[in-house]
Amino acid sequence: MRFRRRAARGGSPVEPSVLPLRELLSESLAGMLQRPGRSALTALGTVLGVGTFVAILGLTATTSSQIDSRFDLLTATEVTVEDTSVQQNAFAGPVFPADADERIGRLGGVEHAGVYWTVHPAGSATVRSSPVGADSGGEEIGIVAASPGALLAADPHLAQGRLYDAYLSRGAQPVAVIGSGIAARLGITTLETYPAVFIGDQPFTVVGIIDDTRRKADLLLSVIVPRTTAERIWGPPKGGDARMLIATRVGAAGQIAHEAPTALRPDHPEYLKAVPPPDPRTLRGTVTGDLNQLFLLLAAICLVIGAVGIANTTLVAVLERTGEIGLRRALGARGRHITAQFLAESGALGALGGLVGTSLGGLTVVIVALVRDWTPVVHPATIAAAPVIGLLTGLLAGLYPALRASRIQPAEALRR
Amino acid sequence: MVAEVPAVEAPAVIELRQAGLTYPGPPPVAALTACELTVGAGEFVTVVGPSGSGKSTFLNIVGLLDVPTSGSYLLDGIDTGALKDADRTALRGRRIGFVFQSFHLLPYRSAVENVRLALLYGAVPRAESHERAREALARVGLGHRLDAVPTRLSGGEQQRVAIARALVSRPSLLLCDEPTGNLDTATAGAILGLLDELHADGMTIVVITHDPLVAARGARTVSIRDGVLTERATV
Ligand SMILES: Nc1ncnc2c1ncn2[C@@H]1O[C@H](COP(=O)(O)OP(=O)(O)OP(=O)(O)O)[C@@H](O)[C@H]1O
Ligand SMILES: [Mg+2]
Numbered sequence: 001m002r003f004r005r006r007a008a009r010g011g012s013p014v015e016p017s018v019l020p021l022r023e024l025l026s027e028s029l030a031g032m033l034q035r036p037g038r039s040a041l042t043a044l045g046t047v048l049g050v051g052t053f054v055a056i057l058g059l060t061a062t063t064s065s066q067i068d069s070r071f072d073l074l075t076a077t078e079v080t081v082e083d084t085s086v087q088q089n090a091f092a093g094p095v096f097p098a099d100a101d102e103r104i105g106r107l108g109g110v111e112h113a114g115v116y117w118t119v120h121p122a123g124s125a126t127v128r129s130s131p132v133g134a135d136s137g138g139e140e141i142g143i144v145a146a147s148p149g150a151l152l153a154a155d156p157h158l159a160q161g162r163l164y165d166a167y168l169s170r171g172a173q174p175v176a177v178i179g180s181g182i183a184a185r186l187g188i189t190t191l192e193t194y195p196a197v198f199i200g201d202q203p204f205t206v207v208g209i210i211d212d213t214r215r216k217a218d219l220l221l222s223v224i225v226p227r228t229t230a231e232r233i234w235g236p237p238k239g240g241d242a243r244m245l246i247a248t249r250v251g252a253a254g255q256i257a258h259e260a261p262t263a264l265r266p267d268h269p270e271y272l273k274a275v276p277p278p279d280p281r282t283l284r285g286t287v288t289g290d291l292n293q294l295f296l297l298l299a300a301i302c303l304v305i306g307a308v309g310i311a312n313t314t315l316v317a318v319l320e321r322t323g324e325i326g327l328r329r330a331l332g333a334r335g336r337h338i339t340a341q342f343l344a345e346s347g348a349l350g351a352l353g354g355l356v357g358t359s360l361g362g363l364t365v366v367i368v369a370l371v372r373d374w375t376p377v378v379h380p381a382t383i384a385a386a387p388v389i390g391l392l393t394g395l396l397a398g399l400y401p402a403l404r405a406s407r408i409q410p411a412e413a414l415r416r
Numbered sequence: 417m418v419a420e421v422p423a424v425e426a427p428a429v430i431e432l433r434q435a436g437l438t439y440p441g442p443p444p445v446a447a448l449t450a451c452e453l454t455v456g457a458g459e460f461v462t463v464v465g466p467s468g469s470g471k472s473t474f475l476n477i478v479g480l481l482d483v484p485t486s487g488s489y490l491l492d493g494i495d496t497g498a499l500k501d502a503d504r505t506a507l508r509g510r511r512i513g514f515v516f517q518s519f520h521l522l523p524y525r526s527a528v529e530n531v532r533l534a535l536l537y538g539a540v541p542r543a544e545s546h547e548r549a550r551e552a553l554a555r556v557g558l559g560h561r562l563d564a565v566p567t568r569l570s571g572g573e574q575q576r577v578a579i580a581r582a583l584v585s586r587p588s589l590l591l592c593d594e595p596t597g598n599l600d601t602a603t604a605g606a607i608l609g610l611l612d613e614l615h616a617d618g619m620t621i622v623v624i625t626h627d628p629l630v631a632a633r634g635a636r637t638v639s640i641r642d643g644v645l646t647e648r649a650t651v
Binding site for chain 2: 015020023033034323324329330335410415
């Protein structure tokens with residue numbers, strides 16, 4: 001009964017032949033190791049191809065990360081608005097309106113914004129810590145007029161005191177914020193005594209000392225006074241001198257740069273030019289030039305040569321080992337077991353070449369980076385993909401010889 | 417004679433019914449013409465015939481390496497003509513042990529590994545296959561050369577490894593094609609002694625030879641001449 005049912009289902013009278021994965025791998029490893037020198041030479045093409053591939057991608061990633069480290073988050077969230085009115089209309093007058101900070105502050109994504117310029121006072125421009133005549137000389141120190149928003153946008157770090165605010169600014173008060181270096185040069189150590197600095201003969205109360213800024217580091221070497229105060233004492237900025245610094249939230253910079261001129265001067269947006277942060281992709285694109293494509297092509301050619309090498313060696317091995325194939329077939333191996341064995345051998349050769357190539361490529365990247373004093377960067381995906389590329393090359397190359405091997409008739413193979 | 421037939425008849429190991437093989441050519445070669453042969457379990461049969469008479473063709477059919485172009489062949493009662501290729505392969509691997517004139521050992525693998533090869537495709541667990549390979553090598557008197565590679569073995573020792581490989585899968589039929597063809601007389605004698613022992617243990621053996629001395633070892637001898645198989649009484 002049982003036999004009948006099996007027969008009806010087309011069941012086999014004997015247990016079928018099998019080849020467990022572990023046995024397959026150990027057989028192909030043995031096949032590969034029986035000619036170690038030949039195997040090494042065969043894998044060489046794959047080593048070169050995969051090695052070049054890893055080296056190119058690694059070097060590209062390394063140079064890109066050099067750019068990335070320069071192009072950090074700070075730059076990506078910074079927009080500068082320049083005054084270009086002089087080229088168009090010499091009589092345009094002050095370009096930034098008095099409420100420029102508020103106008104820009106209303107745009108979405110703006111954190112701080114403000115107008116600033118370098119002041120060039122007529123006549124004596126020296127900065128002293130005591131009235132004129134108390135001592136001779138004085139220091140040549142830059143003076144920057146900055147609205148409270150501009151000061152905040154520079155993201156300063158206060159050592160002492162505070163920044164001047166909109167209230168002080170609106171009153172055009174004679175107050176100043178100075179860098180810690182300037183403070184040391186002027187002999188100001190504490191703000192508790194309400195020290196003053198004199199610009200020319202104008203006294204300014206120092207309200208804050210900053211020891212760092214994340215943007216516009218030159219502020220640290222300047223005496224910073226409110227925009228309104230500067231306008232009251234020295235007049236409005238000359239055409240083209242004033243700029244606006246906008247600190248934005250991440251991702252908002254492009255849109256804000258687009259909107260800023262109109263928001264500031266709906267009547268004459270063309271007087272202003274907003275400079276958005278550079279697009280990192282275009283930056284990278286200029287570095288990753290045609291040369292890399294050439295090398296990648298070279299890597300592909302190496303891989304093809306490697307594949308042809310593996311195909312050739314595997315084909316020779318199949319012809320050489322016809323007797324072995326016949327024997328295995330006589331011992332119960334099916335054609336597909338023979339195919340699997342030779343495919344595993346060529347695949348292992350390719351994967352091995354891929355692994356060695358990955359190591360050599362990685363080493364190349366590290367050496368080049370060390371020589372150029374860079375941080376070597378290789379994307380994990382590159383490292384993971386490279387041996388797989390080697391494996392696929394090997395499998396592809398072994399396909400034809402392995403199929404041919406499976407078609408060898410055992411009776412003929414054993415006649416040899 | 418009739419009295420000797422067992423009451424419960426086990427199927428014959430080999431049953432050729434008008435089996436013949438014509439190589440397609442061109443030109444077609446009738447290497448074996450319809451032959452009739454039955455070999456029961458435990459028999460020791462030798463096949464003789466001049467070169468080119470069709471001995472290897474006969475062995476290929478019996479060993480399931482080739483399919484007869486006419487007639488049918490039953491191995492252990494299974495009609496092999498109806499089998500799919502995969503089943504024929506499995507049957508060959510499990511029921512037939514081959515010993516070739518040129519040994520056919522893998523040159524870079526140890527004696528144990530060579531013997532184990534016969535169990536590779538038979539789903540025998542690794543540890544068990546190693547143990548059985550060692551046992552088979554001990555059986556043919558090579559228990560002390562387990563890890564030697566064939567290139568370090570003498571011709572007689574190589575043929576013993578080949579016999580161990582043929583035995584290890586516990587086949588129902590041992591097929592030998594000129595097993596002593598590459599050996600000197602003394603070594604050949606030792607190998608034939610080994611085959612005698614196996615026969616005494618109940619193994620069914622078919623030996624192909626053109627050497628009358630070897631042929632004389634068989635309890636039964638068939639001869640092939642120009643593809644025609646005839647049975648003749650042993651001397
Ligand atoms: N694949 C084939 N195609 C065509 N003819 C073949 C083929 N194989 C063998 N023959 C022919 O069949 C005949 C029998 O060959 P076979 O190999 O069986 O002889 P044999 O008895 O084993 O000879 P030997 O003792 O020399 O080994 C020979 O004439 C041979 O030329
Ligand atoms: Mg022959």
